[in-house]
Amino acid sequence: MKRVTLKQIAEELGLSVMTVSRALSNHSHVNGETRRRILAAANRLGYRPNYIAKSLVLQKTYTIGVVVPEITHSFFPEVIRGIEEVTYNAGYQLILTHSAENAEREKNAISTLEAKRVDGVLISTVQTVRDYSVYKELIRLKLPVVFFDRCVYNIGASCVSINDRESSQLITQHLIDHGYKKIAHLKGSLRVSISRARLAGFKSALLMNNLEIEDHLIVNAGFHEKGGYKAMKQLLTLPSVKRPRAVVAVNDPAAFGAMEAIYEKGLKIPEDIAIVGFSDDIRAPLMPTPLTTIRQPAYEIGKAASQKLIDIIEDRNIKPEKIVIDGDIIIRKSCGCR
Amino acid sequence: MKRVTLKQIAEELGLSVMTVSRALSNHSHVNGETRRRILAAANRLGYRPNYIAKSLVLQKTYTIGVVVPEITHSFFPEVIRGIEEVTYNAGYQLILTHSAENAEREKNAISTLEAKRVDGVLISTVQTVRDYSVYKELIRLKLPVVFFDRCVYNIGASCVSINDRESSQLITQHLIDHGYKKIAHLKGSLRVSISRARLAGFKSALLMNNLEIEDHLIVNAGFHEKGGYKAMKQLLTLPSVKRPRAVVAVNDPAAFGAMEAIYEKGLKIPEDIAIVGFSDDIRAPLMPTPLTTIRQPAYEIGKAASQKLIDIIEDRNIKPEKIVIDGDIIIRKSCGCR
DNA sequence: ATCAGTAATATTAACGATCACATTATTTTT
DNA sequence: AAAAATAATGTGATCGTTAATATTACTGAT
Incomplete structure (x- = not known):
């Protein structure tokens, strides 16, 4: 039960704690023979270092906090995999917290992470953020923060997101290229930046092609x-x-719902109505008419966000920046192709 | 940068550190007025507790280590959600590590978790485990361990898994009830316990119905x-x-592959060949012929495993047990049902 | 033989909190 | 009024480690 400490090894060998510490952390100024004896004793007694003690004295935990609003949806697990890959290689551990889209819970999570003295935090905010003070407080404390996917801008933190506006414009343009003129948009909650960006991209594609923006064709769908x-x-x-x-749907699930409504009305996709989504949900290629969509490179987002965070933590590239990852358009049949 | 400590608050108010500590952790023996002053000062100075220091003295981190072999596959994220739900309510944080099916990496992860003095560990092992010494060492250290989904038996740890054998028998029986006599099994690697259990369930269903077990109809498919x-x-x-x-396929992905081979041969499902899977992959209902399968209640597994772990940690129910969660049979069309 | 220089090891303080016990002030009991 | 109980606060040690500095032992140069 009681774990072996440096002190015990030191007593066992009649050495000081410091010498044992030096030997085990590969410092110089330790006699080769002494080091061998220490390593042997550590092994024999089953010594396990205590990073808690180490963290306390070094003021560094080699731990990064991650706050995601959802775990089930396939996007976030993929992001986490990207984060994990980078942090594993850099020697950091991940504390994963899940806000369940609940601002209160997110707040708790963040303050616990703070109390656990993580070296940095990666956050994808809840949908309904109104109060930025929690995030601002982190910045004030100079705790490195990088937002991903769902960002908060202009508070001095870096952010990694996909190029929502451009991608949305791109996929809308694709529909326009097919000759469609009356195009609707199913929008998400405008409290979330991605919804705003996708709406903006949609509108700018219409504008660029001198098509009228009809307000009654822009309807609320959520996610x-x-x-x-x-x-x-x-x-x-x-x-x-x-x-x-x-x-143009704000994301794939919204598109799936819309497709169902279209079928129910006895209409055909894409013959009667073409539709495109956003996110490349795993079900998108399996729909009766496979859905044209934008793939969000979740893994790459995770990698980029964690890389930036570690750069900040290790003092390499500390200035806040907005990193944008390009989405790929995945052409299937629902847009009218082929 | 420098964080506020109890000592600073104490000096500010001309009190001892202990009084401040007591006031902030809601102990008795503190004057109401004093407490109010302390709370106000803590707030004004922006005090954040340091759980690292607290953990060191209390020998308790309120942190649980989770080791999963995969994050992308929808099963594990769902399990993690279940784990998170329980641990959040119990006041524990999660350190998530990902072995990427790599035994070396799993070993590293476990020893880091040990060094970070987590209060317990939840493990789903890599597929190719040969060396149980890492797990045995954890048990020897009396660090609470609960395995989930991929278990290691008989080393004194608890384990939560789905009732693979019975579920496999159940779904095989379902095919037999349809009148099929010549039934094949696509098996997974027999190094993994779930493959063995599903194979055993398959065989016992045949035996119970006096059907011959034909070895050439049991072929290796992997996962x-x-x-x-x-x-x-x-x-x-x-x-x-x-x-x-x-x-009877060992899991849904294997079944999807098999379905493709069947279509390629110009045969129909279920008319020419019926097929069932295991795991209720998100794509299962979306196949040209929706796949009958066993749903693994991932969320429940996560909840049960973490609940058991916390019971052990908090000394409520420490004896190792094997907890089995029932899988649900999800009837669709690929088995021959309407 | 003396001094400087280096290698090996030891000592002390610190990280930020809590626990057990000690002290002082205040109230209650008899 | 003295003794006992209780409340409020303080002191010192501790958790396991490392940084900074001190000590001791040995080597080689003069």
């Missing part, structure tokens, strides 16, 4: 199938001349 | 689509009288 279904249902109540011929 | 595809291809080279009329 889930149910919302997409409802939003599409609403669009389908329009008289058929006013109805959109193509739809 | 991925490619292996399933190859294995099925091999079965399909049999002359059609010797060919199986139904297939």
Whole structure:
């Protein structure tokens, strides 16, 4: 039960604690023979270093806190894998916390991470953030912070996200290239930056092509199938001349919901209505009409965010920057291709 | 940068460190007015407790180590969500490590967790474990350990897994009830306990129904689509009288691969060959013929494992036990059901 | 033989908190 | 009024490690 300490090894060998410490952490100024004896004793007694004590004196934990709003959705696990890959190689551990999209819980998580004296924090915020004081406090304490995917700008932290605006513009342009003129957008909550960016990209694609932006074709869907279904249902109540011929959904689940509404109405995809999503959900290629979408390179986001964080922690590249990862357009059939 | 400590608050107010400590951790024997002053000062100075120091003196970190072989696959994220739910409510944090199915990396992860003095460890082992000494060492140190999904038995640790044998028997029985007599099994690596259990369940269902176990109908597929595809291809080279009329795959990906091989041969599912999987992959309901499978209640596994671990840590229910969670059979069409 | 220089090891303090016990002040009991 | 109990606060040691500095022992140069 009681763990072996340096002190015990020292007493066993009639040495001082310091010599044992030096020997085990490979410092110089230790006699070769003494070092051998110490290593042997450490091994024999089953010594395990105590990083808690080490952290206390060195003021460094080699631990990074991660705050995600969701774990189940396939995007975040993939990001975490990217984070893990980089941090593992740099010798850091991960404390994973899950806010469950709950601001209160996120706040708790962050203050626990602070109390555990993590060397840095990676955050993807909850959807309903209103109060930035928690994040600002971290910055004030000079605790390195990097946001990913769901960012908070202009508070002095770095942020890694995908190029939502450009990607959204790109995929909308793709529909326009197919000749569609009446295009609807199923938007997410505008409290979340990605929703705003995707909406902006959608609008700018229309503008660039001198197409009219019709407000009644921009409807709220949220991020889930149910919302997409409802939003599409609403669009389908329009008289058929006013109805959109193509739809840009804020993400794939919303698109799936919309597709269901379209089928229910007895319409065909893409013949009657074309649709594109965003996120390349694992189900996207398996839909009756496979969904054209934007793949978010989650693994790369995780890698970039954790790399930036470690750079800050190790004092290499401390100035806040906005890192943008390009999304890939994945062409399938729902847009009208092939 | 320099964080505020109890000592600073104490000096500020002309009190001793101990009084401040007591006031902030809600102990008795502190004057109401004094407590108020201390709280105010702590707040004003931006005091954040240092759990590292606390952990050192209390010999307790309120941290649990989790070792998973994979993060991307939807099963583990779901388990982690279950773990997180329980540990969050019990006031513990999670250090997540990822072995990437690599025994060396798993070993490193475990010894780092040990060094960080986690209060307990949850492990799902790598596929190729040969050396149990790492786990045995944990037990010897009396560090609470609970295995989940991929277990190591008979070394004195608890284990939470799904009832693989019974579930496999159940789903095989389901095929037998459809009247199939020639049933094949695509098995996984027998080094992994779940493969052995599923094979055993398959065999015992046949035995219970006096059906012959034909060795050439039990083929190696591994856990991925490619292996399933190859294995099925091999079965399909049999002359059609010797060919199986139904297939029990070790998991869903293997079943997907097999389904592809069946379609390629121009055969129909379930009319020509029925097939069932195991794991209820997110893609299972979306296949051209939706796949009948066993749902593994990942969230429940996570909850049960972490609950057991916390019980051990808090000395409530320390004796090792084998906890079995029932899998649910999810009936779709690939088995021949309507 | 003396001095400087280096190698090997020891000592002390510190990291930030808590525990057990000691002290002082205040209230209650008899 | 003295003794006992209780409340409020303080002291010193401790958790396991490392940094900085001190001591001791040995080597080689003059």
